[in-house]
Amino acid sequence: MSDVNQRSESGADKNENEIASRETAGLSQRQIILRRFVRHKAAMVSLFVLIFIILFVLSASGLRFGSRQDPYIVPGWWRYSITDIDPEGAIAASCNNGVTGCPTLDISPTFIDGDGMRIGDHPLGTDIIGTDYFALVMRGAQQSLTVMFIVGLLGVTIGTTIGAIAGYFGGIVDAVLMRVTDMFLVTPTIVVGAVIGFRFGTFGVIPLAFLLGFFAWMGLARFVRTEFLTLREREFVDAARVAGASDRRIIFKHILPNAIGIIIVAGTLLLSGAILAETALSYLGFGVKSPDVSLGLLISEYQDSFGISPWLFWWPGALIVSIALCVNFIGDGLRDAFDPRQRRHVSAKDRSNAQELSSERD
Amino acid sequence: MMLVIIFGASFLAYNLQAYSSDPLSEFGESTAENRDYLIAKTIRDLQLNVPPPVRYFSWLRGIVAGLWGNFDMGLTRFDVPVTELLAQAIPVTIKLVITSTFLAIIFGISIGMITAIRQYSRFDYVITFVSFLLFSLPIFWVAVLLKEFMAIQFNDFLVEPQFSRTTISVVALVFGLIMAGFVGGSKSRFLSVMAGGAVFAAAVLSYVSLTRWFLEPSLGIFGVSFLALCSAAIVIQLITGVEDKRGLTAGFGTAVAVALLYFPLQALMPASANFLNVLTVFVATISVGTLIGYMVSSIDRRVYMRIGLFTALLATFPVVIDRFMAEFAGYMNSDAVRGRPIPTLGQANDLLATEQLENFWVSGLDTALHLILPTIALTLISFAGYVRFARGSLLEVLNMDYIRTARAKGLSERTVIVRHGMRNAMLPLTTILVNDFAGLLGGAIITEGVFAWKGMGQLFNDSIINYDLNLFMGVFIITALLTVLANLVADLLYGVVDPRIRIRK
Numbered sequence: 001m002s003d004v005n006q007r008s009e010s011g012a013d014k015n016e017n018e019i020a021s022r023e024t025a026g027l028s029q030r031q032i033i034l035r036r037f038v039r040h041k042a043a044m045v046s047l048f049v050l051i052f053i054i055l056f057v058l059s060a061s062g063l064r065f066g067s068r069q070d071p072y073i074v075p076g077w078w079r080y081s082i083t084d085i086d087p088e089g090a091i092a093a094s095c096n097n098g099v100t101g102c103p104t105l106d107i108s109p110t111f112i113d114g115d116g117m118r119i120g121d122h123p124l125g126t127d128i129i130g131t132d133y134f135a136l137v138m139r140g141a142q143q144s145l146t147v148m149f150i151v152g153l154l155g156v157t158i159g160t161t162i163g164a165i166a167g168y169f170g171g172i173v174d175a176v177l178m179r180v181t182d183m184f185l186v187t188p189t190i191v192v193g194a195v196i197g198f199r200f201g202t203f204g205v206i207p208l209a210f211l212l213g214f215f216a217w218m219g220l221a222r223f224v225r226t227e228f229l230t231l232r233e234r235e236f237v238d239a240a241r242v243a244g245a246s247d248r249r250i251i252f253k254h255i256l257p258n259a260i261g262i263i264i265v266a267g268t269l270l271l272s273g274a275i276l277a278e279t280a281l282s283y284l285g286f287g288v289k290s291p292d293v294s295l296g297l298l299i300s301e302y303q304d305s306f307g308i309s310p311w312l313f314w315w316p317g318a319l320i321v322s323i324a325l326c327v328n329f330i331g332d333g334l335r336d337a338f339d340p341r342q343r344r345h346v347s348a349k350d351r352s353n354a355q356e357l358s359s360e361r362d
Numbered sequence: 363m364m365l366v367i368i369f370g371a372s373f374l375a376y377n378l379q380a381y382s383s384d385p386l387s388e389f390g391e392s393t394a395e396n397r398d399y400l401i402a403k404t405i406r407d408l409q410l411n412v413p414p415p416v417r418y419f420s421w422l423r424g425i426v427a428g429l430w431g432n433f434d435m436g437l438t439r440f441d442v443p444v445t446e447l448l449a450q451a452i453p454v455t456i457k458l459v460i461t462s463t464f465l466a467i468i469f470g471i472s473i474g475m476i477t478a479i480r481q482y483s484r485f486d487y488v489i490t491f492v493s494f495l496l497f498s499l500p501i502f503w504v505a506v507l508l509k510e511f512m513a514i515q516f517n518d519f520l521v522e523p524q525f526s527r528t529t530i531s532v533v534a535l536v537f538g539l540i541m542a543g544f545v546g547g548s549k550s551r552f553l554s555v556m557a558g559g560a561v562f563a564a565a566v567l568s569y570v571s572l573t574r575w576f577l578e579p580s581l582g583i584f585g586v587s588f589l590a591l592c593s594a595a596i597v598i599q600l601i602t603g604v605e606d607k608r609g610l611t612a613g614f615g616t617a618v619a620v621a622l623l624y625f626p627l628q629a630l631m632p633a634s635a636n637f638l639n640v641l642t643v644f645v646a647t648i649s650v651g652t653l654i655g656y657m658v659s660s661i662d663r664r665v666y667m668r669i670g671l672f673t674a675l676l677a678t679f680p681v682v683i684d685r686f687m688a689e690f691a692g693y694m695n696s697d698a699v700r701g702r703p704i705p706t707l708g709q710a711n712d713l714l715a716t717e718q719l720e721n722f723w724v725s726g727l728d729t730a731l732h733l734i735l736p737t738i739a740l741t742l743i744s745f746a747g748y749v750r751f752a753r754g755s756l757l758e759v760l761n762m763d764y765i766r767t768a769r770a771k772g773l774s775e776r777t778v779i780v781r782h783g784m785r786n787a788m789l790p791l792t793t794i795l796v797n798d799f800a801g802l803l804g805g806a807i808i809t810e811g812v813f814a815w816k817g818m819g820q821l822f823n824d825s826i827i828n829y830d831l832n833l834f835m836g837v838f839i840i841t842a843l844l845t846v847l848a849n850l851v852a853d854l855l856y857g858v859v860d861p862r863i864r865i866r867k
Contacts, residue, residue: 185845283500
């Protein structure tokens, strides 16, 4: 493949190469990647938005550890929790047409409508019995994010380990591990998730996430294996082996750093898949169960009231979409940054600059 | 090898489900007098005293017995044979996913390839953003939105189906922008295409609004002719390009022929028609198209016959759709529908009268209307993946040396992209396509749940809720077989479409 992709040094290509090499002169691999990533506008914006969402969600609803009966709570800055029921507030926030629990958030300033900007008592409204919806959404998002990160972390760890071992040692080890991977792969994630979730959903979100993570590593293992298969044939691995490096050292010091790109990219895809899978499972009733909340569960509970109180439906959905969208864009940026064949779009201006540069030199 | 994988996976699934389900839990709080008896009966019926790994083999025996004819997947907990339920459910699921899969493939690949050709254009950025957005949408959320806006509000709109001026101008402008994005080119061309598209859309919308088209939809001879000419233009552009006079004659000749056949073909589609009639119509037009292709050419006949064939195929769809539309007014005003044609739930209208059910056109229309929402939802979700994949694939191919060679030897840009680029870019797509067919069940579980279809996904849901192990395994084994077979087909197909693979082996 690589010799097919090698470009001949002709005309425009030469100029483009010149631009590329001028940009990366004197930088380490890591710096080049970072630079490419930072330049990917959509990815950078998404990164900031995602970090903002995470911090906002975590700080708003606070953290709960320990058992359900006797939780250790780190309080957040929001005044209501998901167990506070405030029917009077719900009525206070009622809208004109008799529907209760309307959002009090108003972002249109005074010159558009009379009320002006305000957050109010229940910015996202309340649900039917008067629970503050902002608290519910924040708690749900926290759960969904937790699942996403645990599944991602576990999937990446297991997938990398299995893929690396299979790819590096080859032979019978590879054959056995890959057949095992196929066995897991034949089982759709949602099927496994439903089986697990139906039984273990009531245990809380963290055990559920761990169990889901055990069934989410297959795609990544395949990617990593392919990468290891090509990398282990490279000269630098031979050199390391001749120098007396152990298998462990070769894997961790020589091959893994070179495969990190594909791992990170596949990992981000896993993350966005995980949040969608968790919400889908909760929606079907196989994931997080009431009284706990997750974004999928909120949508499933209030989908029928869309006509009357649409805010109960919009907010959790918007959060899922924005989290998944951010993760996807970050993954795209990372792929561009790690892919050595990927070059930045060379604009006409860059091209003419390079032309001048090379003609001056000639 | 395949069998080993299926064996391992089914063993895994069986034990997973067996250990995580507890059929006795429903008796936990039971106060019934015969509680002990019920518990004992459940244990005996489900063989709960046998440990799951052992019980698995008694299940397997029924499957293996299929080799000599008496296939047995066991009974569900309500004593219905699993095979019977599966036989009912599989066609439903296939019906649900097949249209959306085709639509997603066709639109996804064509739009993905256009973005690759216009890499880094504004169009590319917009489509990239849209596909990422669709990628991040949970299908159940989309489904609820669709139900509200496409079904409930659309049905309300049908009471007085007229667009306001604002709606017409906004939609026309958006349509013009999309068209201009497709065509691309210089600024003046962009603007003229946009203006043309907007005027066209505004004209169509005004016509639809003024004639209350939605209440009695039909394409008529003019609509059919217009769509036939469009199909001819697309097919010609893809196969020979407009420079080839014979290609033009073959394509547009076929389009005109289909339009002329519009009235004669109606006789082939009477009220008592069935599926065979539709097939006959297609065979008839395709033969005419192929014949025209044969007649206009003297050399390279296959190319022109292909133009005729594909033009006729595409152009016949409007003719058949027009026939279905003719039944719409009657369907909509019938007692079962009462003027709300787009349903939010279910796979068929249970209230339809017998003569309506027996009428191929009416029942077909009913199915089509029930399919609209799930199809849109599934298409939107899977469309994004194809766009990204087709784009990446074509970009990679366009960087190859043989593309440069093709350009260097003076081939037209169209030939380079269509013949040398797109064909090669389609190769890796075959793998994805086949694998996607296998992965459809995962999507179907959610979609069937949201739209209340009674297919494989519903069976699966029931099996988990009722701790129905045999049913669960029945659904599972179908999926697993499908996945493994799909992989096999993908490997074989890849060898067929890409000769390099064969040589290497």
